[in-house]
Amino acid sequence: xxxxxxxxxxxxxxxxxxxxxxxxxxxxxxxxxxxxxxxxxxxxxxxxxxxxxxxxxxxxxxxxxxxxxxxxxxxxxxxxxxxxxxxxxxxxxxxxxxxxxxxxxxxxxxxxxxxxxxxxxxxxxxxxxxxxxxxxxxxxxxxxxxxxxxx
Amino acid sequence: xxxxxxxxxxxxxxxxxxxxxxxxxxxxxxxxxxxxxxxxxxxxxxxxxxxxxxxxxxxxxxxxxxxxxxxxxxxxxxxxxxxxxxxxxxxxxxxxxxxxxxxxxxxxxxxxxxxxxxxxxxxxxxxxxxxxxxxxxxxxxxxxxxxxxxxxxxxxxxxxxxxxxxxxxxxxxxxxxxxxxxxxxxxxxxxxxxxxxxxxxxxxxxxxxxxxxxx
Numbered sequence: 001x002x003x004x005x006x007x008x009x010x011x012x013x014x015x016x017x018x019x020x021x022x023x024x025x026x027x028x029x030x031x032x033x034x035x036x037x038x039x040x041x042x043x044x045x046x047x048x049x050x051x052x053x054x055x056x057x058x059x060x061x062x063x064x065x066x067x068x069x070x071x072x073x074x075x076x077x078x079x080x081x082x083x084x085x086x087x088x089x090x091x092x093x094x095x096x097x098x099x100x101x102x103x104x105x106x107x108x109x110x111x112x113x114x115x116x117x118x119x120x121x122x123x124x125x126x127x128x129x130x131x132x133x134x135x136x137x138x139x140x141x142x143x144x145x146x147x148x149x150x151x
Numbered sequence: 152x153x154x155x156x157x158x159x160x161x162x163x164x165x166x167x168x169x170x171x172x173x174x175x176x177x178x179x180x181x182x183x184x185x186x187x188x189x190x191x192x193x194x195x196x197x198x199x200x201x202x203x204x205x206x207x208x209x210x211x212x213x214x215x216x217x218x219x220x221x222x223x224x225x226x227x228x229x230x231x232x233x234x235x236x237x238x239x240x241x242x243x244x245x246x247x248x249x250x251x252x253x254x255x256x257x258x259x260x261x262x263x264x265x266x267x268x269x270x271x272x273x274x275x276x277x278x279x280x281x282x283x284x285x286x287x288x289x290x291x292x293x294x295x296x297x298x299x300x301x302x303x304x305x306x307x308x309x310x311x312x313x314x315x316x317x318x319x320x321x322x323x324x325x326x327x328x329x330x331x332x333x334x335x336x337x338x339x340x341x342x343x344x345x346x347x348x349x350x351x352x353x354x355x356x357x358x359x360x361x362x363x364x365x366x
Contacts, residue, residue, distance in 0.1 A: 068214050085215075085241055085242050085246075086213075086214065086215050086238070086240075086241050086242075087241065088241045088242075089241065089360070092362075093345075093362070096280060096343070096362040096364065097343050097364075099366075100366050101282070101284055101366055114212075115212075115247055116213070119244075119246065122244070123243070123244065126244075126278070127276070127278060127279050127280070128278055128279065128280040128362075129277075129278030129280060130280075
């Protein structure tokens, strides 16, 4: 039994028109919207990992705090290094010194809404040529919640 | 079908109350040039309601931005603007920044103003970190140096912070493109060093740092 026998041709035609009507503004948005996603490999989003994935996997993790130095001073993941774009050149030497082959870098900022961790992670991959860089899903807030939920 | 679509459209329009502050634009792309230290975005608005609107706060998404409304209360029909200054020093690539404007208007309390910036990097080091593992053969490795605007950029001397790493600069024949070759004397123990590259950008001397290490 074909689809045409189940659904009347008119319904299919209307569905096709609706799809077309949705596709046109979507295409225009993708081309001209000021907040359109960019598709170049440099701007591709860095993979996210959960707190348990980051801390539970094999190998060491180098935590990078992408928030401002002031916020970092108020509390951070133990052992994390501060590296944000406003103070990039000041923070980068410590990251390079601390990193070892095989160590995974996980970057975090405040929460899901903040974009600093993605920017810092992309820049680390690009500038240092390191592949094993990811972003902590949910950021500092997720880390705090994970600590509170520990038995 | 048409009647259903009209009904749904009317429902959506009726359900969303018009905001008192009407913004000319809420998102913009800002182009910057090599060496630019600050970008400015201006978001004009007008109070289209019949009541005064108070701007309670203007909250930028990062400490790199400075913004404040020219005044707090806007009378009906009055126009105003939110001016945002974004410090570019240290930033490169494509960035998104936003400002949340909070008003005392119950129907539409917050307005998000967004800016997307493309900040060109005057000198791209690809990558800016070379490393050898302990015990590796101490072979020469290289990175590429690309001046985004060769006419405005000149690459000068290179200085290694540690004689354990020897560095040399090689012209590729392509305008503004060089190779930096680095060789460690040995790879028997861990060592970190930097190689400073002196460049002149638009007449201004600057230094770029390359990290080298035996890990």
